[in-house]
Amino acid sequence: xxxxxxxxxxxxxxxxxxxxxxxxxxxxxxxxxxxxxxxxxxxxxxxxxxxxxxxxxxxxxxxxxxxxxxxxxxxxxxxxxxxxxxxxxxxxxxxxxxxxxxxxxxxxxxxxxxxxxxxxxxxxxxxxxxxxxxxxxxxxxxxxxxxxxxxxxxxxxxxxxxxxxxxxxxxxxxxxxxxxxxxxxxxxxxxxxxxxxxxxxxxxxxxxxxx
Amino acid sequence: xxxxxxxxxxxxxxxxxxxxxxxxxxxxxxxxxxxxxxxxxxxxxxxxxxxxxxxxxxxxxxxxxxxxxxxxxxxxxxxxxxxxxxxxxxxxxxxxxxxx
Numbered sequence: 262x263x264x265x266x267x268x269x270x271x272x273x274x275x276x277x278x279x280x281x282x283x284x285x286x287x288x289x290x291x292x293x294x295x296x297x298x299x300x301x302x303x304x305x306x307x308x309x310x311x312x313x314x315x316x317x318x319x320x321x322x323x324x325x326x327x328x329x330x331x332x333x334x335x336x337x338x339x340x341x342x343x344x345x346x347x348x349x350x351x352x353x354x355x356x357x358x359x360x361x362x363x364x365x366x367x368x369x370x371x372x373x374x375x376x377x378x379x380x381x382x383x384x385x386x387x388x389x390x391x392x393x394x395x396x397x398x399x400x401x402x403x404x405x406x407x408x409x410x411x412x413x414x415x416x417x418x419x420x421x422x423x424x425x426x427x428x429x430x431x432x433x434x435x436x437x438x439x440x441x442x443x444x445x446x447x448x449x450x451x452x453x454x455x456x457x458x459x460x461x462x463x464x465x466x467x468x469x470x471x472x
Numbered sequence: 473x474x475x476x477x478x479x480x481x482x483x484x485x486x487x488x489x490x491x492x493x494x495x496x497x498x499x500x501x502x503x504x505x506x507x508x509x510x511x512x513x514x515x516x517x518x519x520x521x522x523x524x525x526x527x528x529x530x531x532x533x534x535x536x537x538x539x540x541x542x543x544x545x546x547x548x549x550x551x552x553x554x555x556x557x558x559x560x561x562x563x564x565x566x567x568x569x570x571x572x
Contacts, residue, residue, distance in 0.1 A: 345551065437543060
């Protein structure tokens with residue numbers, strides 16, 4: 262089972278990891294976007310960190326919904342509605358729940374991914390966060406059928422996300438501002454795929470630490 | 473009359489456009505602005521909740537046209553409109569498609 266505390270740790274750690282990687286994410290975005298991904302994500306997640314104590318005794322659905330509402334009103338760039346939708350759809354799976362089974366955690370990430378696809382209308386290999394999230398969710402789902410533990414499943418998800426993130430380097434962007442660059446977007450790693458990879462590594466870390 | 477919502481990364485840009493429209497159009501147009509985020513150092517961005525409030529503030533049965541500047545403003549506006557259909561608000565999503 263994944264506890265409410267582990268979910269809080271995940272969000273809290275992710276906020277810290279975003280702060281540490283703020284300049285790195287902005288640097289990646291400077292190459293092919295508008296050089297604000299790190300700044301925007303950090304502004305949003307610092308606000309999330311401030312809000313987290315107010316929902317510390319709430320169910321997982323409420324916590325994730327609070328993350329979503331905070332992001333859509335503070336991030337400012339495309340990552341606001343995209344991550345906001347990820348956490349909104351994830352929150353619906355965790356409504357009223359104090360803990361999650363492995364299956365529910367897989368469903369939660371799947372719902373979040375579907376939300377991002379719906380909101381951003383991106384497909385695989387468009388050089389977006391989908392390129393990290395989608396193979397990760399597939400790998401996590403696959404691990405269910407192997408009867409893997411949560412940690413084993415999430416480790417496979419993180420590996421798949423890392424591979425997907427690196428695969429964005431040679432791609433030509435087809436979504437967002439990077440798509441205006443056409444072939445000049447080749448040779449750069451996508452900042453959204455990178456922050457999505459970081460989100461999954463922090464989830465793995467949070468789940469591993471208390472299990 | 474149809475109202476306008478201007479969604480922009482920049483408040484001065486949206487304010488100038490609103491100003492120009494008010495000068496050009498003879499009748500009073502209801503215009504609401506949803507621009508910038510609350511960050512003095514990096515104010516450029518759009519806020520889904522602000523857009524939702526802006527739409528609500530000028531809404532009438534004649535409808536609202538939501539105009540956006542760049543990429544993420546479109547995503548933010550789409551999410552703001554989606555939030556009306558998810559909540560128990562006054563707005564019927566079908567009306568939105570007709571007016572939008």
